[in-house]
Amino acid sequence: xxxxxxxxxxxxxxxxxxxxxxxxxxxxxxxxxxxxxxxxxxxxxxxxxxxxxxxxxxxxxxxxxxxxxxxxxxxxxxxxxxxxxxxxxxxxxxxxxxxxxxxxxxxxxxxxxxxxxxxxxxxxx
Numbered sequence: 001x002x003x004x005x006x007x008x009x010x011x012x013x014x015x016x017x018x019x020x021x022x023x024x025x026x027x028x029x030x031x032x033x034x035x036x037x038x039x040x041x042x043x044x045x046x047x048x049x050x051x052x053x054x055x056x057x058x059x060x061x062x063x064x065x066x067x068x069x070x071x072x073x074x075x076x077x078x079x080x081x082x083x084x085x086x087x088x089x090x091x092x093x094x095x096x097x098x099x100x101x102x103x104x105x106x107x108x109x110x111x112x113x114x115x116x117x118x119x120x121x122x123x124x125x
Contacts, residue, residue: 001025002026003024003025004022004025004114004115004117005022005117006094006095006117006119007021007119008021010122011124012086014087014088014124015085015086018083018086018121019081020081020083020119021080022096022116023077024078024079024096024098026098031052031054032098032103033051033098033102033103033106034072034096034098034099035049035051035098036048036050036070036079036081036097037097038092038095038121039092043092047107048060048064048081048094049064049068050099050106051070051079052103052104053103055074057105059107061107067084067086068081068082083121086121088125090121091121091123092120094121095116095117097109097112097113097116098112098114099112099113
């Protein structure tokens with residue numbers, strides 16, 4: 001059974017930074033993709049960033065490019081999301097996800113096989 005636990009959310013002023021971390025209890029003999037999504041109240045869960053097993057390939061939603069950085073540590077089984085220059089529109093619950101079924105990056109939330117419980121990020125103006 002896969003378990004993903006996010007941490008690092010909180011309240012920050014616009015322009016500030018937060019670092020989210022996701023610890024994964026995953027036992028897999030093949031590479032898997034890890035990603036971050038977010039969901040604001042009344043909205044769908046949207047893609048934020050993803051990284052391949054090796055870490056050599058990443059993908060970001062347009063609004064995150066240049067401000068967010070995704071990274072992973074396969075020894076510790078963690079994936080982090082460094083968020084800088086935060087804006088009020090970044091306010092959402094952020095979810096960590098794992099994709100086992102395919103090693104390619106995906107922005108489609110239905111392509112991911114397991115999810116964490118989420119961590120709240122609130123950016124005040």
